Amino acid sequence: DAGVTQSPTHLIKTRGQQVTLRCSPKSGHDTVSWYQQALGQGPQFIFQYYEEEERQRGNFPDRFSGHQFPNYSSELNVNALLLGDSALYLCASSLDSGTGTDTQYFGPGTRLTVL
Amino acid sequence: GDSVTQMEGPVTLSEEAFLTINCTYTATGYPSLFWYVQYPGEGLQLLLKATKADDKGSNKGFEATYRKETTSFHLEKGSVQVSDSAVYFCALSANYGQNFVFGPGTRLSVLP
Numbered sequence: 001d002a003g004v005t006q007s008p009t010h011l012i013k014t015r016g017q018q019v020t021l022r023c024s025p026k027s028g029h030d031t032v033s034w035y036q037q038a039l040g041q042g043p044q045f046i047f048q049y050y051e052e053e054e055r056q057r058g059n060f061p062d063r064f065s066g067h068q069f070p071n072y073s074s075e076l077n078v079n080a081l082l083l084g085d086s087a088l089y090l091c092a093s094s095l096d097s098g099t100g101t102d103t104q105y106f107g108p109g110t111r112l113t114v115l
Numbered sequence: 116g117d118s119v120t121q122m123e124g125p126v127t128l129s130e131e132a133f134l135t136i137n138c139t140y141t142a143t144g145y146p147s148l149f150w151y152v153q154y155p156g157e158g159l160q161l162l163l164k165a166t167k168a169d170d171k172g173s174n175k176g177f178e179a180t181y182r183k184e185t186t187s188f189h190l191e192k193g194s195v196q197v198s199d200s201a202v203y204f205c206a207l208s209a210n211y212g213q214n215f216v217f218g219p220g221t222r223l224s225v226l227p
Contacts, residue, residue: 033214
C-alpha cells in the first residue's frame with residue numbers, strides 16, 4: 001500500500017518565478033492538505049482540498065493556489081516567488097468520514113529553495 | 116484561534132532515561148490530539164493520537180493521555196533509545212479535521 005508521495009523532492013527557483021508541486025494521496029484517501037514548514041518550525045496549514053474544491057484555507061496570500069484532480073491527487077502552485085517562500089512543503093492525505101476528516105498521513109515533502 | 120504550545124528544546128538525554136515532552140493546547144470544542152515525529156530529512160510520521168478526554172494513545176513505548184481539565188497531552192517514554200532522536204510535534208485537529216494546528220516542535224537527542 002503506497003503512502004503519500006510528493007514530487008519533486010528538491011527544487012531551486014529564483015525570485016519572481018512560479019512553481020508547481022505535486023502530491024498523490026495514500027490509497028483510499030480523498031482529502032489532501034498542504035503545509036509549509038520553515039526551517040526549525042512546525043508545519044503551517046496552507047489549504048485543504050476535498051471533492052476537487054478548496055474547503056479551508058490558512059493565512060496564506062493568493063499567490064498560493066491549488067488544485068485537486070478526480071483521482072484525488074493534488075497540486076500546489078506558488079506564483080511570484082519570494083525568498084521567504086523557501087521551505088519544506090508537506091502534503092498530507094486523509095479520509096473524510098462524513099463528519100469530517102481525522103488522522104492525516106504525511107508525504108516526505110518537497111524542499112523548495114528560492115534564490 | 117486554536118494553538119499548541121510545546122516545551123522548548125533541544126532535549127538531550129542519555130540512553131534508557133525517562134522522557135517527558137510537555138504539550139498544552141487552546142481550542143474551541145473538543146479537538147483530537149496527536150503526536151507526530153520527524154526524523155532528519157523526512158516528512159512527519161504519526162506516532163500516536165487520542166480523540167477524546169482521558170483517552171491514552173500509545174505506540175512504540177510512547178504514551179500520551181488527553182487531559183481536558185489541564186488542556187494537556189504530554190508525551191512520555193520510560194526508556195529512550197538513540198534511535199528515538201528526532202523532532203516531536205504535538206498537534207490538534209479541530210473543526211472536524213479540516214485543518215491541523217502544530218506546535219513548534221521539540222528536538223530530542225539521545226546519547227549512547
